Amino acid sequence: MKKFSLLSTRAGALFLAPATALVGVFVIVPFFWVIFVSFTNRTLLGRTAVDPDFVGLQNYFALFNPATFFTRGQFGFSLILTIQFVLLSALIGQALLGLLLAWLSQTVTPTLKSFLQTAVIAAWILPEVVIGFAWFAFLDYDNGTLNMILRGLGLPPGDWLLQQPFWVIVFFNTWRGAAFSMMLFNSAFQSIPPSYFQAADVAGATSWQKLRDIALPLIRGHVVTDLILITMWTFNVFTPFLLTHGGPSYRTEILSIYTYRIAFKDFEFGKGAAVGVVIMLINLAFALVYLRLAHKKPVEAE
Amino acid sequence: MASVEFQNISKTFGAFVAVPDISFQIADGEFICLLGPSGCGKTTSLRMIAGLETPSSGRVMIGGRDVTYLHPKDRGISMVFQDYALYPHMNIADNIAYPLKVRGEAETKRHARAKDVADVLKIGDLLKRLPSQISGGQQQRTSLARALVYPSEVYLFDEPLSNLDAKLRLEARGFLNHLQRDMGMTAVYVTHDQAEAMALATRIAVMDKGRIVQFAPPIEIYRRPATTFVANFVGNPPMNLVPVEASVGDGALHLRADGLQVAPIELTDAVAKAARSGKMTLGVRPEHLRIAGATDHNILSGELFANENMGPESLVTLERGDNGRVTARIFTDDEIKVGTSVHLAFDARHVTLFDDTGARIPAADER
Numbered sequence: 001m002k003k004f005s006l007l008s009t010r011a012g013a014l015f016l017a018p019a020t021a022l023v024g025v026f027v028i029v030p031f032f033w034v035i036f037v038s039f040t041n042r043t044l045l046g047r048t049a050v051d052p053d054f055v056g057l058q059n060y061f062a063l064f065n066p067a068t069f070f071t072r073g074q075f076g077f078s079l080i081l082t083i084q085f086v087l088l089s090a091l092i093g094q095a096l097l098g099l100l101l102a103w104l105s106q107t108v109t110p111t112l113k114s115f116l117q118t119a120v121i122a123a124w125i126l127p128e129v130v131i132g133f134a135w136f137a138f139l140d141y142d143n144g145t146l147n148m149i150l151r152g153l154g155l156p157p158g159d160w161l162l163q164q165p166f167w168v169i170v171f172f173n174t175w176r177g178a179a180f181s182m183m184l185f186n187s188a189f190q191s192i193p194p195s196y197f198q199a200a201d202v203a204g205a206t207s208w209q210k211l212r213d214i215a216l217p218l219i220r221g222h223v224v225t226d227l228i229l230i231t232m233w234t235f236n237v238f239t240p241f242l243l244t245h246g247g248p249s250y251r252t253e254i255l256s257i258y259t260y261r262i263a264f265k266d267f268e269f270g271k272g273a274a275v276g277v278v279i280m281l282i283n284l285a286f287a288l289v290y291l292r293l294a295h296k297k298p299v300e301a302e
Numbered sequence: 303m304a305s306v307e308f309q310n311i312s313k314t315f316g317a318f319v320a321v322p323d324i325s326f327q328i329a330d331g332e333f334i335c336l337l338g339p340s341g342c343g344k345t346t347s348l349r350m351i352a353g354l355e356t357p358s359s360g361r362v363m364i365g366g367r368d369v370t371y372l373h374p375k376d377r378g379i380s381m382v383f384q385d386y387a388l389y390p391h392m393n394i395a396d397n398i399a400y401p402l403k404v405r406g407e408a409e410t411k412r413h414a415r416a417k418d419v420a421d422v423l424k425i426g427d428l429l430k431r432l433p434s435q436i437s438g439g440q441q442q443r444t445s446l447a448r449a450l451v452y453p454s455e456v457y458l459f460d461e462p463l464s465n466l467d468a469k470l471r472l473e474a475r476g477f478l479n480h481l482q483r484d485m486g487m488t489a490v491y492v493t494h495d496q497a498e499a500m501a502l503a504t505r506i507a508v509m510d511k512g513r514i515v516q517f518a519p520p521i522e523i524y525r526r527p528a529t530t531f532v533a534n535f536v537g538n539p540p541m542n543l544v545p546v547e548a549s550v551g552d553g554a555l556h557l558r559a560d561g562l563q564v565a566p567i568e569l570t571d572a573v574a575k576a577a578r579s580g581k582m583t584l585g586v587r588p589e590h591l592r593i594a595g596a597t598d599h600n601i602l603s604g605e606l607f608a609n610e611n612m613g614p615e616s617l618v619t620l621e622r623g624d625n626g627r628v629t630a631r632i633f634t635d636d637e638i639k640v641g642t643s644v645h646l647a648f649d650a651r652h653v654t655l656f657d658d659t660g661a662r663i664p665a666a667d668e669r
Contacts, residue, residue, distance in 0.1 A: 195387035198354050199448070203401035204375030213400070217391040 037273040044267035052270065059274035073250040075275065078258040082235060085170060085254050090234035093174030095226060098181025103211055105182075106189055117182070124179035132242025135172055136161075139243075161244060165252045169240040177233070181226050188222035189215060224294035231286050235279070255279055304365030304378070304455035304488060305330045306351060311360035313346055320346045321512040323360075328505075333482050333489045335499035337535070338509035344492045345460060347509075351490055352381050352458050365455055380449035381458040384465065386441050388433040388448075394420070395429035398447045405452070419447045423477075439470040443477075459491040463498060475501055496536045500524065508532045530660040533585050539617065541585045541654070542628045544602070548582040550574060557584060560623035565599040565650060568666045576657035583656040588617070590652035591630035598647035602628050606644050620644045 007015070038059055042052035069076035101120065105113045123131070138145045139160045147157035160168050192215060200210045216223070238256045240246075246253035246261065253261070255275065263272025306328040313321040321343040328334050336344035349355040350362055353374035362370045369377045388397050395416050396403075402412035420426040423443045428436050433444065442462060449457060462478075463471045479502055482489060493499050499506045500520045507517045508531075516528035527533035533541040546557040554566035555573050564584070567573065576582060586602075594601050604620035607627060618638060619629045630646050638644060655663040 193385060193387065195383045195385050196389060198352075198374075199381065199383055199387035200400070200404070201354065202352060202374045202379060202381045203404055203448075203452075205400075205404040209404050213392075213403070214389060218389075 034273045034276050037269055038277045040270045042269040042273075044264075044269060055270065059271045060278075062271060063274055063278065073253065075258065075278075077250065078253050078255050081166070081252070082254040085166075085173070086231055086234045089170040089173035090177070090230045091227065093170065094177040094181050094230050094234070095223075097174060097178045098183075098226075099185050099223075101178065101182045102185035102189060103207075103215070105186060107207070117186075120179040120182055123175055124177070128239045129242065131176065132239060135243055139168065162248055165244050165248060169243060169252050169254075172240065172243060173234060173237065176239070177230060181230060184222055184226050185219065188219035192218050221294055224290050228287055228290045231290075232283055235283060235286075305363075306334075306456055306488065306490065307361075307363040308347070308350075309361040309363065311347070311350060311357045311362065313343075313350060313355060314358045319512060321350075321357075324512070324514060325360075326507060326514060326517055328488065328490065331486045331488055333487070333491065333502055333504045335503035335506045336490065336492045336509055337494070337496060337499040337506050339494060339535070342509040343512035344494075344509050348458055348460055348490055348492045351377075351456065352379055353377050378455035379458055380452070380454040380456075382445050382449045382460065382462045384461040386433075386445035386462075386465075388441055388444055390433055393430050393432055394425065394436065394444050397433065397444055398429075398451050401448060401452050415451060416447070419451050420444075423447050423450075438466055439474060442466060442470075442474055446478075455488065457487050457489040459489060461492055461494070464493070464495070471498075478502060497538060500536070506536075508535060526662065527585075527654065528662055530583055530585070530656050533654065533656070533662075537587060539588050539629045539631075541587050542591070542602075543656075544584045544586075544622075544626060544628065546582050546584050548577040548580055550577050557582065559584070560626070561603045562622075563599070563601040563603075564653075567650065567653070567655075570664075570666050572663050573655065573666075576655070576663050579658040581658040582663075583660070585654035585656060586628075586648045586652055588629045588631040590648050591628070591632070591646040592648075593632060593634065594645035594647035598645075600648050600650060600653070601645050602648070603643060603645045604628065606638055606642050609638050618644065618646075620646065 005012075037052075039054060039056060040052040041055045041058070063075040068074045070080075071077060101116065105116055108116070126134075137143075139147075141147060141157065141159040141162075146160070150157050158164070196214055196218075197210055200214055205213070236256050237254075238260070240252055240254065241257050241260070244252040246257040256279075259272050259275045259279070262268050262275060308324050308326050311321060311324045312319070324343075324347065336347060338344045346355060350357050351364070353369065353372060353376075357370060360370070361368055364377055364379070374381075389400070392400070395413055398416040398420060399407075399412040402415060403409075407415075417426060417429065420429055423446060425436075425440055425443050425447065428440060428444075433441055436444070442465075446462070463474050466474060475498055481487075482502065491499075491502060500523075503520055505517060505519050506523050508515045508523060508528075510531050516523060516532050518526075518528075523532060523536050527536060527541065530543055534543060544559055544562060546559040546562065549556050549558070550569060552566070553569055555569050555577055556566055557564050562584070569577075591602070594603075602620070602622065604622040606618070607621040608617070608619040610617040610619075615631045615633050616638075617629055618632050619627055621627050628646065654665075657663055
């Protein structure tokens with residue numbers, strides 16, 4: 001039987017061509033180019049900029065050198081910092097807060113719900129540079145809004161960007177990204193027939209029981225999608241640079257900022273590319289784990 | 303089991319008035335059907351008993367207790383939903399046992415109880431399946447089992463059979479009927495299917511535009527419909543309603559309409575009063591019409607419009623001069639050809655008269 005098609009194969013190929021060319025030039029080629037560069041000692045300046053040598057796995061050995069691995073400003077330190085950053089700001093912060101907000105907004109009045117959503121989404125739609133400076137102003141020691149509030153309440157002010165830089169970027173990223181998870185979970189909850197919850201209400205289920213027994217199992221796919229996306233985004237996010245520039249003394253230098261420093265401040269393209277490849281592999285591993293979770297069938301009760 | 307009472311209940315959604323003002327009482331052990339077309343407020347009323355909607359004013363009483371503002375779980379009710387509301391990720395046993403789970407019953411105990419109920423409902427061998435792996439009728443019984451698994455004062459049904467095909471619906475209806483007789487449950491059952499209401503209810507509340515038009519036992523509703531709305535809603539096919547011109551003369555009521563011949567009707571006070579407007583509606587049930595013979599005095603005539611053979615009976619529809627149609631259930635095998643003129647006879651005692659507002663005029667032998 002002939003398969004129905006809207007376009008002839010040739011016309012289809014024609015429509016696909018521009019996108020294929022763009023993806024090829026800006027995604028596929030750089031992808032392989034980065035892998036290639038990571039095996040060289042290419043730099044921006046000097047002899048190796050023109051004529052880089054093939055150095056094999058030397059860049060990778062340098063990254064995983066046990067002597068310096070955990071030292072501040074080195075790859076291992078950044079990696080561990082990034083993992084903490086992802087766990088705290090993406091998984092606990094964004095996903096959990098987003099889930100909680102979405103769940104609570106199912107029960108509040110429509111007016112309060114739209115107000116809540118507007119407030120949360122505002123944090124998400126503002127341009128990054130704008131919110132970067134807004135937060136900088138918010139946290140400033142002398143004239144920052146936060147310290148003014150604290151002084152007004154009679155509490156001691158703090159120089160947050162210097163004293164607690166890591167928690168600042170964790171809090172910042174949670175604030176910034178919770179809206180996405182909230183919206184995703186919100187629409188997921190709304191896809192569940194209301195009678196499911198009403199039947200549970202009649203049966204006497206509490207809000208927590210409804211969330212655990214009905215809502216979460218039914219939006220499992222959405223949860224996994226959300227976790228994949230926000231893990232990737234947070235793993236690769238560069239915006240904290242606007243607040244702390246990776247400092248003070250590398251204390252907020254997550255991997256994306258580390259890569260930037262190695263490649264574009266220290267101009268070691270080869271090593272920077274190696275970090276990029278490692279990040280890519282880590283992201284791939286995350287995605288595979290999550291997809292496995294998503295495809296796992298619900299356990300049947302005995 | 304307990305009684306249910308609505309005291310001056312109203313419910314509005316924004317500017318839309320779903321239920322203007324309803325009061326009724328349901329005694330312990332009654333099976334009440336709320337019957338009406340979609341949008342008549344029957345489901346809203348049920349959901350106010352359940353506590354899924356809060357009345358805008360008035361009080362809901364269950365077992366003499368004011369439950370108007372109580373949470374559904376504190377009302378002692380069970381409910382069966384139109385879409386069954388089975389949890390697709392739980393197997394049948396877990397679905398049935400879920401109300402026990404949220405009450406903190408141990409797993410072995412609640413599964414044993416679920417098994418008992420499932421056995422009664424003939425789904426005991428499906429307990430390990432998922433809802434998607436069983437048929438619609440079995441899903442319906444699963445949702446029924448979930449409502450029966452814990453003791454309740456009142457059982458609420460929101461069009462529970464409307465998603466089943468005709469055959470399964472009949473089967474499930476018979477089953478519910480049997481169960482009600484067995485348990486003597488107090489139940490409120492919402493439906494738009496008059497046959498379901500007739501078959502199940504001890505009393506039917508016929509609703510229209512948020513009001514209860516008539517609240518009476520099924521046979522009363524059938525024999526003495528309070529209004530033309532009820533007459534037109536109950537019965538399959540519904541009662542034939544013929545608008546007639548009424549006049550009083552020689553101490554009797556005379557009715558005139560195209561294709562209608564009717565012997566003068568005894569003049570009671572009520573009839574005389576209704577006749578003043580000059581307009582009435584004559585109602586005759588399809589099963590009270592027959593092919594007219596030479597001696598019949600009460601006759602409706604017209605061109606044959608349709609003749610549907612249903613097996614035991616035929617539905618014969620004729621079209622009168624003014625385009626009004628009349629349907630009769632004729633228990634005969636005689637072939638009637640389309641386009642031929644047909645005369646249908648009826649007895650005076652089977653006539654129901656309605657006044658110009660649509661309200662039934664009491665017959666001479668009433669009161």
